[in-house]
Amino acid sequence: MVYTVTFNPAIDYVVHTGDMQVGNVNRSKSEEIYYGGKGINVSIVLKELDIKSKALGFVAGFTGKAIEEGVRSMGIETDFVQLEKGFSRINVKIKATQETELNGKGPEIPGYAIEQLYKKLEELNKGDTLVLAGSIPGSLPNDIYENILAFIKGRGVRAVVDATGKLLLNVLKYKPFLIKPNNHELSEMFGVELKDRQDIIFYGKKLHEMGAQNVLISMAGDGAILIDEYGKVHKCGVCKGVVKNSVGAGDSMVAGFIAGSEKGDYEYALKLGTATGGATAFSEGLAKKEDIFTLLKQL
Numbered sequence: 204m205v206y207t208v209t210f211n212p213a214i215d216y217v218v219h220t221g222d223m224q225v226g227n228v229n230r231s232k233s234e235e236i237y238y239g240g241k242g243i244n245v246s247i248v249l250k251e252l253d254i255k256s257k258a259l260g261f262v263a264g265f266t267g268k269a270i271e272e273g274v275r276s277m278g279i280e281t282d283f284v285q286l287e288k289g290f291s292r293i294n295v296k297i298k299a300t301q302e303t304e305l306n307g308k309g310p311e312i313p314g315y316a317i318e319q320l321y322k323k324l325e326e327l328n329k330g331d332t333l334v335l336a337g338s339i340p341g342s343l344p345n346d347i348y349e350n351i352l353a354f355i356k357g358r359g360v361r362a363v364v365d366a367t368g369k370l371l372l373n374v375l376k377y378k379p380f381l382i383k384p385n386n387h388e389l390s391e392m393f394g395v396e397l398k399d400r401q402d403i404i405f406y407g408k409k410l411h412e413m414g415a416q417n418v419l420i421s422m423a424g425d426g427a428i429l430i431d432e433y434g435k436v437h438k439c440g441v442c443k444g445v446v447k448n449s450v451g452a453g454d455s456m457v458a459g460f461i462a463g464s465e466k467g468d469y470e471y472a473l474k475l476g477t478a479t480g481g482a483t484a485f486s487e488g489l490a491k492k493e494d495i496f497t498l499l500k501q502l
Contacts, residue, residue, distance in 0.1 A: 204332075205245075205249060205331070206324075206332070207256055207257070207259065209241060209242035209259070210260055210337065211240065211260075211309040212238070212242075212261075212262060212270050213238075213240055213306070213307065214239070214266055214291070215294045215296060216235075217237065217296045217298060218296070218298065219232045219299075220299045221299065221300075222299065223300065223303065235488075239450075242334055242336050242337070243258055243274060244451045244454035245334050246274070248451075248454065248455045248483070249461065250277060251489075251490060251491055252459065252462040252495070253462075256280070257279075258274055258280070258281045258282070258283070259282055259284075259320065259323055260284070261320070262285060262286065262291050263285070263310040267286070270291055284319045284323070286310050288311065289309075289311060292306065292308060292309040309340055312340060317343070324355060328358065328360070329360070331360050331361070332362075332380070332461060333360055334457065335364050335366070336364075338366075346373070349374055349377070362379040362380055362381075363380055363382075364379045364381070365454070366382075367388045367392075372392060376414055378414045381416065381417045381461070381464075382415045382417075382419070383420075383421065383453065383460075385423070385453070389420055393409070400438075403422070404428060404430070408434070411434065416432040417464075418430040419457075419460060419473070421480070424441055426440045427476070432469075435469075437469060437473050442478055445485060447484070447486060448484060448487055451489050452481075453480065455480045455483040456476045459490075462475060474499060478501075481498045482494040485498075
């Protein structure tokens, strides 16, 4: 079983307008609602790839109920911690001649709720996968990722961490199964300029040496590089298509890699991750199964 954790899930309210006039009444041409958050995105895409997952995290208020009901309606099992106060955030995304976003803050997460999350993590067993993705809300301790990996240490759980900077570097001692920085994040982590692919591979191997079993480095239009658990370097190009949406592409890549790695073939996992990320980038929402496997044929 794959478990995903979303600390601060959201309802993404996407509004399509014509020219936006600040200070005046503007009317939408169409709207969509998505249930978002990096961990939830991973669960949604895993469902497309026929991989079962359970979505964990924190929800509050009427928006939190809507998020949980919406995710369940997609056939995904959920076990969120229900907070007593506040409400889960709404992110307003205005699609006009220029795109504008207004992202909500989300509820405060008290200590009792963190304890409840740890109780839910007790059910993880050998062979399960835990996905931790995204930034940490200000009401949570900044070492929450480290604490969670310490909590599951020695239980044979595969940890996937999609984070940046110190948040990522500080978990490497727990030997996560997969980390997924992009080339810019890799540059920032080591404070260096990455001039070519050899530089990217060099510093990717550094992360491998520091504890990460598999290091997946996405490079947007330049493809992706994987240093697998055996130290072997794999390279993959990009799929052809028109980019419509960058939101969730990285989460989709993580989901594709997890699904692909079930076969123990990291070359295939890299290709499936790349195709899945591309399927999201080339669509208005998250990747669909048919699109994923159509793109996979290009690789």
